Amino acid sequence: MIRISIPDTAKAGEILDIKAMIQHPMETGYRRNGKGQVIPRDIITSFECTYGGVIVFKAGFQPGIAANPFLSFCLRAAQSGPIEFKWTDQRGETWSETRELTVS
Amino acid sequence: MRLAGALALACLTACGQADDAYAKQSGLAPEDLKSGYDFLQAETQALQDDDFANPGFLWVDKGDALFHASEGAPSCASCHDGTDQDLTRAAAHYPKVDDLSGRLVNLEGRINLCRERHQDLPSLEYESEALLGLTAYVASLARGEPMSVDVSGDAEKYYEAGRDYFFLRKGQFNLACSQCHNDNWGKNLRGDTISQGHGTAFPGYRLEWQDFGSLHRRLRDCDAGIRAEPLPYGSDTYTAVELYLAKRAEGLPMESPGVRR
Numbered sequence: 001m002i003r004i005s006i007p008d009t010a011k012a013g014e015i016l017d018i019k020a021m022i023q024h025p026m027e028t029g030y031r032r033n034g035k036g037q038v039i040p041r042d043i044i045t046s047f048e049c050t051y052g053g054v055i056v057f058k059a060g061f062q063p064g065i066a067a068n069p070f071l072s073f074c075l076r077a078a079q080s081g082p083i084e085f086k087w088t089d090q091r092g093e094t095w096s097e098t099r100e101l102t103v104s
Numbered sequence: 105m106r107l108a109g110a111l112a113l114a115c116l117t118a119c120g121q122a123d124d125a126y127a128k129q130s131g132l133a134p135e136d137l138k139s140g141y142d143f144l145q146a147e148t149q150a151l152q153d154d155d156f157a158n159p160g161f162l163w164v165d166k167g168d169a170l171f172h173a174s175e176g177a178p179s180c181a182s183c184h185d186g187t188d189q190d191l192t193r194a195a196a197h198y199p200k201v202d203d204l205s206g207r208l209v210n211l212e213g214r215i216n217l218c219r220e221r222h223q224d225l226p227s228l229e230y231e232s233e234a235l236l237g238l239t240a241y242v243a244s245l246a247r248g249e250p251m252s253v254d255v256s257g258d259a260e261k262y263y264e265a266g267r268d269y270f271f272l273r274k275g276q277f278n279l280a281c282s283q284c285h286n287d288n289w290g291k292n293l294r295g296d297t298i299s300q301g302h303g304t305a306f307p308g309y310r311l312e313w314q315d316f317g318s319l320h321r322r323l324r325d326c327d328a329g330i331r332a333e334p335l336p337y338g339s340d341t342y343t344a345v346e347l348y349l350a351k352r353a354e355g356l357p358m359e360s361p362g363v364r365r
Contacts, residue, residue: 001162023162025314067314068159 010077052081131286160361167241230337243360266348275332305362
């Protein structure tokens with residue numbers, strides 16, 4: 001599951017609050033299960049947000065990040081275009097979601 | 105004034121007497137009732153208050169999608185949206201005795217009965233992502249609704265069984281639920297403040313779990329904490345405890361999806 005909070009429309013120059021959350025266990029690799037076996041590491045390693053194809057926000061994740069990571073950042077509305085949110089895990093698997101922003 | 109009113113009511117109806125008896129059994133005076141929310145630190149409260157930051161909504165969203173999807177059978181929504189079978193506020197009145205089988209069912213149990221009886225679908229495994237999602241969604245529809253369960257008639261024996269479990273000393277520490285949550289709430293237990301042990305936030309997100317879970321998962325943790333053997337998910341005893349806790353928390357608002365430490 002992915003949750004994204006972003007307005008559909010904005011005025012040029014307006015500063016937008018953007019929030020994004022993805023459901024992911026962010027398993028650290030340091031924990032053991034009930035039988036004493038190590039639970040293998042399973043984390044998201046990077047997040048990218050592109051606006052009209054240009055990277056506007058990027059984050060690298062480490063095992064210390066909590067499960068279901070929640071990111072909040074700001075963006076200045078310039079022109080109408082797609083905003084893509086993309087998460088990549090340690091195996092290279094990706095999840096993404098795109099929202100259209102209309103700037104007037 | 106309040107006492108006089110209560111007395112007058114008690115004289116008028118047997119129901120009033122019964123309510124007094126339940127308040128006495130709960131070990132908590134009605135004016136002392138405090139949600140687990142009140143025992144959280146400000147940051148955790150903020151997490152629950154913000155519907156975006158609250159991770160529980162990942163499960164609510166998932167449940168919303170499942171509720172409106174038809175997997176080879178009519179969707180839940182086809183019966184429950186915009187009809188007299190509307191589920192708004194329903195969750196605040198569970199667990200409840202199922203009329204057909206005469207057994208006590210909680211929200212999870214009701215969802216599975218509904219799947220078997222009306223949708224011809226297999227029941228979902230307890231604590232599976234799908235059942236957690238559906239329960240989270242249905243519970244979220246009752247957010248803010250005061251807890252109110254029926255413990256009369258067929259439900260009475262379940263209420264009593266739940267109450268007995270709550271007061272039963274068990275495990276290697278030989279502790280009863282009541283010893284922490286009635287006798288010592290508000291005091292410190294290592295780094296935490298002991299809550300009154302209400303289940304109003306569940307199904308909910310626990311930071312300790314880094315995950316979303318049912319009230320039965322929470323009860324299993326409590327039992328493990330006092331070094332008693334946790335009962336299986338969906339066990340009749342835990343469902344009876346759920347009923348007792350719901351009656352004990354009567355009047356507190358439903359908070360699911362809540363956030364707890």
